[in-house]
Amino acid sequence: xxxxxxxxxxxxxxVLAIVAVVVFALVRMAPGDPAAIIxxxxxxxxxxxxxxxxxxxxxxxxxxxxxxxxxxARGDLGQSFFFHQPVTALIAAxxxxxxxxxxxxxxxxxxxAVPLGAIAAWKHxxxxxxxxxxxxVAGFSVPVFVTGYALVxxxxxxxxxxxxxxYQPLAEGVAxxxxxxxxxxxxxxxxxxxxIARITRASTLDALSEDFIRTARAKGLRGxxxxxxxxxxxxxxxxxxxxGLGFALLVGGVVVTESVxxxxxxxxxxxxxxxxxDYPTVQGVILLFALVYVLLNLAIDVAYLWLDPRIRx
Amino acid sequence: MHTRPPAERDPSRDDARAALSIGDLTIALPPGxxxxxxxxxxxxxxxxxxxxxxxxxxxSGKSAIALAAMGLLPPALRxxxxxxxxxxxxxxxxxxxxxxxxxxxRMAMVFQEPATALNPLMRxxxxxxxxxxxxxxxxxxxxxxxxxxxLADAGIGDPARIHAxxxxxxxxGERQRVMIAMAQVLAPxxxxxxxxxxxxxxxxxxxxxxxxxxLARERATGVLFITHDFAVVADIADRIVVLERxxxxxxxxxxxxxxxxxxxxxxxxxxxxxxxxxxxxxxxAGARIVVARGVSKAWPARGxxxxxxxxxxxxxxxxxxxxxxxxxxxxxxxSGKTTVARAIARLIEPSAGAIELDxxxxxxxxxxxxxxxxxxxxxxxxxxxxxxxPRRRVGESIVEGPLNYGVSxxxxxxxxxxxxxxxxxxxxxxxxxxxxxxxxxRQRLCIARALALEPExxxxxxxVSALDVSVQARVLALLAxxxxxxxxxxxxxxxxxxxxAQICDRVAVMHEGRIVESxxxxxxxxxxxxxxxxxxxxxxxxxxxxxxx
Numbered sequence: 001x002x003x004x005x006x007x008x009x010x011x012x013x014x015v016l017a018i019v020a021v022v023v024f025a026l027v028r029m030a031p032g033d034p035a036a037i038i039x040x041x042x043x044x045x046x047x048x049x050x051x052x053x054x055x056x057x058x059x060x061x062x063x064x065x066x067x068x069x070x071x072x073a074r075g076d077l078g079q080s081f082f083f084h085q086p087v088t089a090l091i092a093a094x095x096x097x098x099x100x101x102x103x104x105x106x107x108x109x110x111x112x113a114v115p116l117g118a119i120a121a122w123k124h125x126x127x128x129x130x131x132x133x134x135x136x137v138a139g140f141s142v143p144v145f146v147t148g149y150a151l152v153x154x155x156x157x158x159x160x161x162x163x164x165x166x167y168q169p170l171a172e173g174v175a176x177x178x179x180x181x182x183x184x185x186x187x188x189x190x191x192x193x194x195x196i197a198r199i200t201r202a203s204t205l206d207a208l209s210e211d212f213i214r215t216a217r218a219k220g221l222r223g224x225x226x227x228x229x230x231x232x233x234x235x236x237x238x239x240x241x242x243x244g245l246g247f248a249l250l251v252g253g254v255v256v257t258e259s260v261x262x263x264x265x266x267x268x269x270x271x272x273x274x275x276x277x278d279y280p281t282v283q284g285v286i287l288l289f290a291l292v293y294v295l296l297n298l299a300i301d302v303a304y305l306w307l308d309p310r311i312r313x
Numbered sequence: 314m315h316t317r318p319p320a321e322r323d324p325s326r327d328d329a330r331a332a333l334s335i336g337d338l339t340i341a342l343p344p345g346x347x348x349x350x351x352x353x354x355x356x357x358x359x360x361x362x363x364x365x366x367x368x369x370x371x372x373s374g375k376s377a378i379a380l381a382a383m384g385l386l387p388p389a390l391r392x393x394x395x396x397x398x399x400x401x402x403x404x405x406x407x408x409x410x411x412x413x414x415x416x417x418x419r420m421a422m423v424f425q426e427p428a429t430a431l432n433p434l435m436r437x438x439x440x441x442x443x444x445x446x447x448x449x450x451x452x453x454x455x456x457x458x459x460x461x462x463x464l465a466d467a468g469i470g471d472p473a474r475i476h477a478x479x480x481x482x483x484x485x486g487e488r489q490r491v492m493i494a495m496a497q498v499l500a501p502x503x504x505x506x507x508x509x510x511x512x513x514x515x516x517x518x519x520x521x522x523x524x525x526x527x528l529a530r531e532r533a534t535g536v537l538f539i540t541h542d543f544a545v546v547a548d549i550a551d552r553i554v555v556l557e558r559x560x561x562x563x564x565x566x567x568x569x570x571x572x573x574x575x576x577x578x579x580x581x582x583x584x585x586x587x588x589x590x591x592x593x594x595x596x597x598a599g600a601r602i603v604v605a606r607g608v609s610k611a612w613p614a615r616g617x618x619x620x621x622x623x624x625x626x627x628x629x630x631x632x633x634x635x636x637x638x639x640x641x642x643x644x645x646x647x648s649g650k651t652t653v654a655r656a657i658a659r660l661i662e663p664s665a666g667a668i669e670l671d672x673x674x675x676x677x678x679x680x681x682x683x684x685x686x687x688x689x690x691x692x693x694x695x696x697x698x699x700x701x702x703p704r705r706r707v708g709e710s711i712v713e714g715p716l717n718y719g720v721s722x723x724x725x726x727x728x729x730x731x732x733x734x735x736x737x738x739x740x741x742x743x744x745x746x747x748x749x750x751x752x753x754x755r756q757r758l759c760i761a762r763a764l765a766l767e768p769e770x771x772x773x774x775x776x777v778s779a780l781d782v783s784v785q786a787r788v789l790a791l792l793a794x795x796x797x798x799x800x801x802x803x804x805x806x807x808x809x810x811x812x813x814a815q816i817c818d819r820v821a822v823m824h825e826g827r828i829v830e831s832x833x834x835x836x837x838x839x840x841x842x843x844x845x846x847x848x849x850x851x852x853x854x855x856x857x858x859x860x861x862x
C-alpha cells in the first residue's frame with residue numbers, strides 16, 4: 001500500500017510536469033502580446049519593448065521556462081503581469097468562492113441524486129422511476145447558463161427571495177453567504193443530479209439482480225436494509241467514480257457559472273487572465289486545476305479500497 | 314454441542330405437526346412457455362427432523378416450490394391455488410412484512426452457489442449477525458456469541474477467523490458452511506436447501522451432506538432438499554418426492570423408492586447416475602501423441618515490489634497420452650489439474666519440464682511457432698453457457714477456427730454440417746444463436762467447435778459438471794463415441810469419479826499439485842492405494858445405489 005502511494009505520488013509529479021510544459025507552450029502560442037496590452041493603445045514600440053524586457057519576455061523561451069519551473073518547484077507561481085500581485089496570492093483570494101460553490105454543489109447533488117437513483121432502481125419500471133429518469137434526461141440536456149438565468153428570473157427577480165448575483169464570504173455572515181450561494185448551486189447541481197442519479201440507478205439495478213440480494217431477502221431483511229446495506233454498497237464503485245470526476249469537472253468548469261452569477265472565484269480569474277494574456281496567472285491556475293484532477297483521481301482509487309475489500313493495489 | 318439458542322420458535326411445539334406442509338400447490342407460468350403451470354397440484358409434507366428430497370430435472374418446478382415456500386417467488390410466477398404452511402403458519406396470502414418476519418427465523422434457505430450467495434462487501438460474521446439483528450433484540454455482544462456458536466455448529470473449526478473473514482478469502486466449502494450457519498442460527502422450523510452441494514467438490518459435498526443431516530436430527534429441523542442427483546438423494550433423504558413437469562409422479566420412503574422405483578421418470582433419474590464400476594476396456598495400443606515430463610508451474614506472487622513465495626500450482630507432473638485413449642485427470646479444486654491441462658494446451662507456459670506434442674517439444678515454444686501446432690490440440694471448457702459467443706450464430710463460431718487456418722468458407726461450412734450430425738444435432742442448428750439451446754446441446758456445440766479443426770488431442774475440462782445428471786450421461790456417451798470413431802486422444806479433467814469411470818481408459822489422481830496415483834481405470838478403482846485416492850472414493854455420494862458400483 002505504501003509502495004502504491006509512493007508510485008502514485010511519483011506519477012503525479014510526472015503528470016504535473018507534462019501539464020507545465022503544455023500550458024507554458026500553449027499560452028505563448030495564443031495570439032496577442034501581454035506587453036502590448038499592458039502598454040495600451042497609445043504606446044510606442046519602444047514602450048512595449050521596455051515592458052517586454054521588464055516582464056522577462058525578451059529572453060529565450062527555454063530560459064523563461066526553466067526560470068518559471070524553478071520558481072514553481074519552490075511553490076512560487078510568479079508575479080501576475082496584469083494584477084501586479086503574486087499569482088499564489090491571487091489564487092488564495094479566489095479559491096474560497098470556487099471551493100464553496102463546488103462543495104455545495106457536490107453535496108447537494110449527492111444528497112439528492114443517490115436516493116433518487118436508488119429508489120428508481122428499487123421501483124424500476126414504476127412511475128417514480130419514469131419521472132426521475134425523464135427529469136434526468138431533461139436536466140442533462142439543458143446548459144448551465146439557461147438553467148442559471150431561468151432560476152435568477154424566477155427566484156431572484158420575480159419572487160425576490162434571493163440576491164440576483166454576487167458573493168459574500170462566510171466571514172461576513174452566514175445568512176449572506178448562504179443566500180448568495182443558493183442560486184449558483186442550484187443551477188450547477190441540475191446536471192450533476194441527473195448524471196449521478198442515472199449511474200446510481202443503473203448500478204443499483206445490477207446489484208439488485210445478484211444472488212446475495214436473494215439471500216438477504218431469505219434472511220428476513222426489510223426493503224430499506226436490503227437496498228442500503230446490500231445493493232447500494234455493491235453499487236458504489238461506479239457512483240463514486242462519477243462523483244469524483246464530477247467534482248473535478250466542477251472545479252475546472254465554474255468559469256460559466258461564475259460569469260453568470262458574478263462570483264469572484266477562480267473561473268473569473270481564469271477568464272480575466274486569459275483576456276489580459278497574463279501568462280503567469282493562466283499557467284498557475286491551470287497547474288492548480290491539473291493538481292486537483294490528479295488528487296481527485298487518487299482519492300477515487302483510495303475510496304475503491306475502502307468500498308471493496310477485493311480490490312488490492 | 315451448544316445448547317439450543319433461546320427459542321424464536323415455541324419449544325413446546327407439537328412435534329407431530331408438519332414443519333412444512335404444502336397442499337395442492339399450483340403455480341402458473343407466464344403465457345407463452347412450454348407449459349401453463351410451473352407447479353401443478355403438488356402435495357408435500359416435511360416432518361420436524363426429517364430430510365425430504367425433492368428430485369427432478371432442470372425445469373421440473375422444484376426451485377419454484379422452494380421459492381414459493383419462502384414467499385420469494387419472482388413476480389412472473391403466480392400462485393393460483395393451494396396452500397403452504399410453515400410450522401402451522403400460512404405462507405400463501407401472507408403480507409410481505411409478515412413474510413419478512415418469518416424468513417430467517419422460522420424458515421431459512423441455503424442456495425446452490427455459495428460464491429455468489431454471500432455479499433462480497435460484508436464480513437462473513439456480520440452476515441450471520443444480520444439475521445439475528447433482524448429478528449431479535451440481542452445486543453452486539455450476544456449477536457457475536459451466537460454467530461460464533463452457529464459457525465462452530467456448521468462445522469467450522471476456527472469460527473473467530475471465519476467470522477472476521479471476507480467471503481473471497483475463504484474456500485467454497487467454508488462459504489457454504491457460513492450460509493448454513495446463517496440459515497440455522499435462529500433454529501428455524503424449516504430449512505430449504507436448493508442444490509447446496511452441486512458447486513462443491515466430492516469430499517466437501519460429503520461433509521456438507523453430513524452436516525445437513527446432523528443439524529436436522531439435532532435441532533428437529535425439517536429439511537426440504539432439492540437436487541437432480543440421485544447419488545446425493547441416496548445419501549441424505551429420509552423420503553423422496555420425484556417431480557416431472559410440475560407434477561409429483563412418485564413419492565415414498567427412501568429405501569422403497571431406490572429399491573423399487575414405480576415411475577419411469579424416477580427410473581430414468583436413477584439410471585442417469587453413472588456407475589462407479591468402470592466397464593472392462595481393451596488396452597489402447599495407439600502411438601503416443603502427448604508426452605509430458607516433469608511439468609511444473611509456479612505463479613509468481615503478485616506485485617513486483619513485494620517479496621512473497623510464489624504459488625506452486627503443479628510439481629513434476631509426468632503424463633502420457635496415446636491416440637484413441639482417454640486419460641482422466643482426477644482431483645479436487647486447487648489440486649492443480651486444470652493448470653496441467655492448460656500447460657499441455659500451452660495456454661500457459663510451464664515453469665519447468667518438457668511437453669511433446671506428436672514428437673515436438675512445445676514447452677518453451679513462442680506464439681508464432683506454436684500457431685500451426687495449435688489446431689492439433691483443442692479444448693472443451695466447463696461452462697457451456699459462457700463459452701459460446703452469445704451474439705454470434707452457432708455456425709459462425711464453429712467455422713471461425715478453420716477460417717483462421719485458411720480453409721475456404723464453403724468447405725468449413727460443409728464440415729460444420731457433418732459435425733452437427735456427429736454430435737446429434739440438426740444441421741439447421743448452425744443458423745441459430747446459443748441462447749436457443751439447452752446446456753447439454755450447448756456442450757455438444759462446444760465439442761463440435763473443438764472438432765472443427767480436426768484435432769488429434771481433445772482436452773475436456775469438467776465438460777459435464779455444469780449439466781444435469783441425465784444430460785451428463787448423454788454428453789459422456791458422445792465423447793466416448795467421438796474418441797472411438799476419430800481415434801482421438803482425450804484428456805478429461807474431472808473431480809467426479811463416476812464421470813471418469815464411464816469413459817477413461819486410464820486415470821491419474823492429483824493432490825496438492827502432484828500426481829499421487831495413476832494406472833488403468835479398473836485397476837485404480839478396484840484397488841486404490843494412496844490414502845488421498847481412498848478418501849476421494851469414500852466421499853463419492855450414493856455408494857448405496859444399485860448402479861453405484
